Amino acid sequence: AQSVTQLDSQVPVFEEAPVELRCNYSSSVSVYLFWYVQYPNQGLQLLLKYLSGSTLVKGINGFEAEFNKSQTSFHLRKPSVHISDTAEYFCAVSVRGSQGNLIFGKGTKLSVKP
Amino acid sequence: GAVVSQHPSWVICKSGTSVKIECRSLDFQATTMFWYRQFPKQSLMLMATSNEGSKATYEQGVEKDKFLINHASLTLSTLTVTSAHPEDSSFYICSARSQGRGENTIYFGEGSWLTVV
Numbered sequence: 642a643q644s645v646t647q648l649d650s651q652v653p654v655f656e657e658a659p660v661e662l663r664c665n666y667s668s669s670v671s672v673y674l675f676w677y678v679q680y681p682n683q684g685l686q687l688l689l690k691y692l693s694g695s696t697l698v699k700g701i702n703g704f705e706a707e708f709n710k711s712q713t714s715f716h717l718r719k720p721s722v723h724i725s726d727t728a729e730y731f732c733a734v735s736v737r738g739s740q741g742n743l744i745f746g747k748g749t750k751l752s753v754k755p
Numbered sequence: 756g757a758v759v760s761q762h763p764s765w766v767i768c769k770s771g772t773s774v775k776i777e778c779r780s781l782d783f784q785a786t787t788m789f790w791y792r793q794f795p796k797q798s799l800m801l802m803a804t805s806n807e808g809s810k811a812t813y814e815q816g817v818e819k820d821k822f823l824i825n826h827a828s829l830t831l832s833t834l835t836v837t838s839a840h841p842e843d844s845s846f847y848i849c850s851a852r853s854q855g856r857g858e859n860t861i862y863f864g865e866g867s868w869l870t871v872v
Contacts, residue, residue, distance in 0.1 A: 682868070
């Protein structure tokens with residue numbers, strides 16, 4: 642079975658500061674990795690995904706993430722956050738070759754303060 | 756880009772009644788659709804996987820007779836919450852897997868808030 646752990650339930654940060662949201666996963670088989678963002682009362686929007694190739698993945702809104710196989714991590718980073726980045730961020734995995742159902746972490750609430 | 760539409764976005768129903776939520780892929784054919792449930796301040800939990808033209812596969816602990824899923828066409832899946840109770844109040848989100856666009860091109864709907872009173 643697969644599991645996803647997001648170590649920080651809440652991350653407060655000041656505007657224009659860098660941020661890292663941590664994600665670790667557990668799986669005995671190969672997986673794909675995803676980060677989604679959820680704004681209040683809305684659905685999910687894909688930020689970025691790692692399928693194969695370069696371990697550094699760039700996504701929308703200036704976010705990037707790095708896949709580290711040895712540490713089974715896929716941390717999300719942004720060098721300078723904006724107020725508008727305030728949202729819930731979910732890390733997820735899906736098993737390679739599966740139908741595509743996602744296993745989500747519990748989410749990290751990013752709060753950007755002026 | 757691809758769009759998945761859910762309707763209604765918000766619904767309030769009386770306890771004991773049934774409510775249907777639709778999930779449509781607007782510009783692609785979805786061989787597989789997924790239904791998730793999200794409780795307040797919690798993560799998304801997969802309820803079931805539906806494939807067009809076949810019965811849905813439910814996750815352990817999800818009552819298939821209570822949460823009826825129909826995937827009658829390549830662009831529409833419906834979730835019907837039967838005999839709804841207040842504890843069914845939740846945020847329901849569907850996602851659709853795009854046929855022919857790669858194994859892991861999955862798009863999410865905007866979600867549907869269900870409140871049972």
